[in-house]
Amino acid sequence: MVEGEQSEGYLVDTQNSSLYLVGSTNSTVPSAPAHNSSEFWSSLSPAGLSDVVKQLCDALRPHLHRRASTLSSVGSVLLSGPSGSGKLMAVRAVCSCLNLHLFKVDCVSLCSDTSAATEEKVQVAFSQAQQYQPCVLLLKDIELLGRERDGLGEDARVIATLRQLLLDTDPALSHPMLVIGTTCKPQNVPTDVQTAFLHEVKIEAPSEEQRRLMLSMLTASLPLGKEVSLSKLARRTAGFVLGDFCALLSHSSRAACTRIQALSFPGGLSEEVERDFCTAGFPVLEEDFSAALEQLHDAHSQAVGAPKIPSVSWQDVGGLQEVKKEILDTIQLPLEHPELLSLGLCRSGLLLYGPPGTGKTLLAKAVATTCTMTFLSVKGPELINMYVGQSEENVRNVFARARAAAPCIIFFDELDSLAPSRGRSGDSGGVMDRVVSQLLAELDGLHSSREVFVIGATNRPDLLDPALLRPGRFDKLVYVGISEDRESQLQVLSAVTRRFKLDPSVNLTSILEKCPAQLTGADIYALCSDAMMCAVKRKVEWIEEGRSPALTCPSCWSSPAQGQRGESWHCWSLGCVRRSSAALGPQCWALG
Template identity: 90%
Template sequence: MCVPTFGNAEFIELNADKFLRWPELYFKVKKIVGMVEGEQSEGYLVDTQNTSLYLVGSTNSTVPSAPAYNSNEFWSSLSPAGLSDVVKQLCNALRPHLNCRASALSSVGSVLLSGPSGSGKLMAVRAVCSCLNLHLFKVDCVSLCSDTSAATEEKVQMAFSQAQQYQPCVLLLKDIEVLGRDRDGLGEDARVIATLRQLLLDRDPALSHPVLVIGTTCKLQNVPTDVQTAFLHEVKIKTPSEDQRRSMLSMLTASLPLGKEVSLSKLARRTAGFVLGDFCALLSHSSRAACARIQALSFPGGLSEEVERDFCIAGFPVLEEDFNAALDQLHDAHSQAVGAPKIPSVSWQDIGGLQEVKKEILDTIQLPLEHPELLSLGLCRSGLLLYGPPGTGKTLLAKAVATTCTMTFLSVKGPELINMYVGQSEENVRNVFTKARAAAPCIIFFDELDSLAPSRGRSGDSGGVIDRVVSQLLAELDGLHSSREVFVIGATNRPDLLDPALLRPGRFDKLVYVGISEDRESQLQVLSAVTRNLEPEKPRTAVDAPSLDMFKARLDGAWSILV
């Protein structure tokens, strides 16, 4: 028997054990009082006016199958859009440990789930619990950390003991990378790691129902190696592709009134690198922009509290301009982080001259995008190296290509990747390429490349940091052949200082000279591009016309400057 808990706050709120109550309570009928002896019936009708229910005790069992969910409801879906593959992998990894015949398995069913922040790890775990009819016991690992190793070890053991009370259940350890770190956060706590490893590997044969463990992390490289190897399975949530982003947007906006001009396909193309949390923020900002727009047009004097409440209940359409404002706001917030990819707004009209350079760059970038079958046939994609005097428009060229091809643009200056700590510079280089793969199709633009990758053996630094950075950069460039939508463009004033290994085929093998405009026609195009956004001067009247004394004063001032 299923009894809904709607309207009863004591069943929904967290109890003393921090166990999240389900929205329904299930009762298993053991005995029916008042039945006539010898009477047999196939079923009984529960009358809320006359039937009484007496609770004798509680028992551990799986959660009964829930009723069919509405496919339009994103948050209650058993297979959420963009996360269905992850949910399937988790179910396949945990389902064998639920079988009673799998009692011979000596270790606990455990999965390490990693992914970017806001990618939907908790939502995927909840969908898995709904699919497998399991309870969910969530523990934040930050609350398990204490001042001493003994206190942390005791809290970890207590969390596993509490999970056994709700068996069969999934014990969710959120942000598991914080466990195993010492008090300063720089080293590893061997005592806590040993305890956690033992709890993950040793299964109690006395348990009739299993306790499955799922650990989540946003930074897989920060998880201690001993903890990472203790998990039997490892699942990664990747940045959603364009089709997955379109599916997420369609399900999230199913109950949201949209304007006729809003194109979810175009919006999915512009939101490269976004995850589930970013889409939620996008819808929140766009709805806020739509509310402010309608309020400014229809109610310039402001709204009262009652009118505003009725206005929000009635709903209002979200137009394309609201999404554009929300996207600009999110891109500005993301651009404050170092190396955040975004789509620039630079067109070819902002660049004067350089026609041959434009053609050569577009041929190099657009060919693999329009004909991806050439790469599968063995065509080696080449990188671009723009060299020439400073101020000739190398950065503008790269931004214009990204805007024309609708690609995200990741600008990296060479000196900002260099760090004083050992190994941090190489990690910064790896993070740049990781962000570019997540935001594909993307263009990585390395400005001042000569400061990042000079010739090895000549840098003169005592630690050999530059040599290791160059080696890491070469390894990442070679790994781009498997990624068909990440392009690399470099810019430098001194190509003679670069390491020769960077200029071999498959890396920066195509050198393009960006020089100064020498003929009058190119110079005129540059002037037209620079002044195209300037408003023309209004014609002067006879009253506003400068007098002869003003002209003499200007000439005297100019002559004094020349002298």
């Protein structure tokens, strides 16, 4: 009670007082106590969504005091965000903070065959919400109301009714009417419906720190291995939202259960034992999270791909030292020293051109791994669609995913097929011209986001639209040519064969001397692939002949004549340079 305010007092006669049951009276929900921070789903300020909850509370709180203000009795907010970003959870947290009831209506159930039936269902939903006042009416997927029907355009009757319900003031209401509409595609919400909402709140993709906090709260009751690093996991899950993290924990727990079952119970489990086993719990290790991440990335991969951090290091890229330096100066410098580029004069586009097979794609992946950036690989023909406007929307979706997964590198492979010179494409509908225009508009919009870089690769730069090559877009061209000197080719060959198990007698320099001078990285890779296939065929022949490849001398390829398994096998063949002798000792060991 405020100091100085007078209140009424009451006296109760406990001997003669009677209790009468009367009709129900609308009232607010009792205030919920603060929960432990580890209880994510019941928290009033969930990690990663606390800013959204605060914005919603600030927008709705003034409408709770209708008598003291001139505000409309209907407070409305349009809440947009990606699917699974936690819109419903944010609304529930807001209702708990403001002590309000929640009345949820799925707009799919409101849609009917005729406009009159849909209009009636919308009015009934608002009337039911008034019975639970004070409450929040949650309209899920509001873009479904008033959508186009049989190609006849938007349903003007339903839109007019919904707009009237959102804007009209009813002074007879004793409690305020609050409406929150949620949508995953705000561009599909009819304009008249969108302007009827007084406020708009957007849920952005969580940052790395927000992802770490989400993982920390979601895994509070989950036994984790000592090697599990939530900070590293948050870095690898760029672009993930709340629903993706729930799927990640589910997949990782299943992977851990499968791993332990395979190790402890090779013969399988009965249903009762398996239930007890899952109830007892099991630790989730780093390998379980890695397996779950691979499954999620594969599941999310669509026509334009899913952003993820590749596993390609500079050791996999041989030679091209000058090209590496130019790329790192363009991309790594703005990330390490953002204060030096406060004027915004940074380059965000890089075009790699040169003959095919010189390692342009491998360079882009190595840069993404070195700079710990997500990598979104896009091939030009994947974005082209037969429907009008769908190709441009695919281009917009690519850049939207990259901004959500920032810092990110968008790699356009075969850029000449996606952005040819306008006016020369020859298609009747002008699809390619519109795609190029959309790509130019998205590249111009990257100046506001300094953590999204675009790398293009092509072997025909003469076919590109000239507008792409002006400063501010693909303003830096880097030539990736063929390694002509033997030293660079040796570096490429060493990079390709660094994971091979080579025989000590193999000399990479002598192999290169037998090769032509004009060898690209793809040619060297093909040479190593053919050599590995020949080795596999040779071992298959040994197995078919009954000889064990693990008991063969690497010099003379003959089977040892003496020795026992578990000991060092020696070659006793005449003429073998690695033949054992009493003076030199055993010099030949079997492969394996």
